[in-house]
Amino acid sequence: MAGKRLAYPWSSWPPTTQQRFFKLVLSGTATAFFAVFVGVYLFTGTLDQQIKAEKAQYSRVVPIVQEINMLHARQGDLAHLSVEEATRRILDDHALTEHTISFHETRISETMLGEEMTMTGLTLVMVTDFLKAIRDRASLQTPEFALTRNPDDPRLADVHLVLVR
Template sequence: MNKTTTPKGAPRRRAKRHFWSGWPEGSRQRLFRLAPRGTALVCLSVFIGLRLLVGSVTTQIEESKAQYARVLPLVEEILTLRAQRGDLAHLPPDKAVWRIIDDLSIEQNLISMRETGLGEDDVALQTTLTGLPLNTLARFLNDLRDRASLQTRDCALTRNPDDPRLSDAHLVLAR
């Protein structure tokens, strides 16, 4: 059997290996002369475009950092003033916590509340709550900060063993 014929005797067409195989010699030479230049030009364009993009993003990041540095002291001052003007700030910590617990109606979730020493002269309040939804716990913590000027010095949050959708919290509160 001949290599250029099919079994039926018809001549077989040879498949083109590359798209330029059928081009005239001058066109092929021009393609091979211009292809590396075109590839280099495309790569250079992509590199320059990415470099400009990175430069503008870096500038935006630096501007955001500068704005954050200007705003941060103001935010801290606002939070401090808000905590000082709380309606329960004049009460002792245990009475303020009881008032917040009553306002949120979470008395049934309170397990224990007792005073403890935090340092030499600092007195803190240990509070343990169980079976609280996360949004109620967040409201409780916000009220402690905003209304009673209390800070959470230590906090242990765990998932409630009876209902995994609820949380248990052990808090150490102080001014």
């Protein structure tokens, strides 16, 4: 029997010691799971409180930022001009007149008039600069906007938009 090897180290222990060992392992495992569960529960509770606090702060800040943006848009140097005049000035300032293929007045609703325009062969930087200028300098908005890829040069874009105040 000297060549027979035991499968587990506790196989040679007395039965009472084995029972005590397994009860200890079971209670240790249960304690570890309980500790992990409590830790995760406390962590998610703290995280939930932090998320609620961030949401509350965000809800206080959003109206202030919107008001600042609105006041900033009203301070534009072209806000006193008509939509057509302000747009033409911005087109001239950004050298986009040669890219404009259509520019005419359109009716948005019963009481609102706007300018509908189509530009072609623009880079993305040109489009964003133009949109920023019409927002900041002329206080204009674009209720309709379509950006498509230029069929002649896929690196460029064509833009169709309606401008209103």
